[in-house]
Amino acid sequence: MNTHADTSDVRDNILATGQRLMAGKGYSAVGLNEILTAAGVPKGSFYHYFGSKDAFGEALLDSYFEDYLAEIDVTLALPGLSMAQRVLRYFEVWQQTQSFFDCQGKCLAVKMAAEVADLSEAMRLSIRRGTSGIVSRLAAAIEAGVAEGSLAVSGDATTTARSLYQLWLGASIMVKIERDVAPFATAMQSTRDMLHLSPA
Template sequence: MNPAPDIAGTDVRQKILASGRRTMGGKGFSAVGLNEVLTAAGVPKGSFYHYFGSKEAFGEALLQDYFDEYLAEMDQIFGSAGQNKAEQLERYFAAWMESQSFEDCQGKCLAVKLGAEVADLSPAMRAALRSGTAGIIERLTRAIEGGQADGSLASNGDAPALAQSLYQLWLGASIMVKIVRGPQPFENARLTTRQILHPSR
């Protein structure tokens, strides 16, 4: 017989991760100490080391948890009935514009916020970033291939290359909106995306 899952332990771990996402999503990884994360979570310091061996291990788990949720949301968008792939892609990038705010993204822009910073700090965190972004590009690739197949996208370019280029375009736009403090980079990215994919509608 398998032991019953430790629901309380799972809740505490998720509470710490949620607190870390909010605080580090706003200030960055290096600028936030563990005490700040734990105080915001209302969890004693001893509990942290029960779940995470170090701040680096916490950062790795934080990114994995973020990407698990992000990829699940992508799967929901691209699996929705009643929309062709062009419409689903439009919906995905509209959601990107809404969540990657230049004001307060509430931890939803964690990959953008931490990407450049932690890639040079930690091989484990860089691996989590690489795995998560690969998952995003893979889903974009399948959506583009689906749009080419169902006729909703007129572009006949190489889907994996298009997906990678689009992800890089939107990642750059997410940084630029924080620099210019306005949505224009996203509007430019959306226009370029339509020019690249040529939605048929």
């Protein structure tokens, strides 16, 4: 019997369940009992892995960003595409996964960022680490795109990457407010403008 694997499975199940629930409702609206009931585990199991709800939130965000950054790495290394096409693909995937009806845990950072930044310093720092990882990857991709000639930027790559991330984060919030995906179309056009790409 592989006890380590079983232990890891229980922890991962709690995290996955919490991610799905909190992506839909937010951090504060989801209680531990709801997570544990949905995950089918007793409360003692939760405290075996996490010392508190905030510790769980930090672990949840760390796990989310680890997976998210791995997905970005795959997207930005897709074969047969220019770096400009890869960057646009990243934002196309962003648009597809940031549904205002049911994001299935894909929009956890968008859902929780503003809420938990003032609730927990540990969770704020987790989000900061994660978003910094996103920006650094985008910056490297933009630099590579400039070098290969598939895109161009007016300023430096890091500033452009940060501006793009902030643009899409804001668009995601507006999509939820308006219950319409039009802000994504605006964000995509602005992205093309910033990267000096022709219209689609």
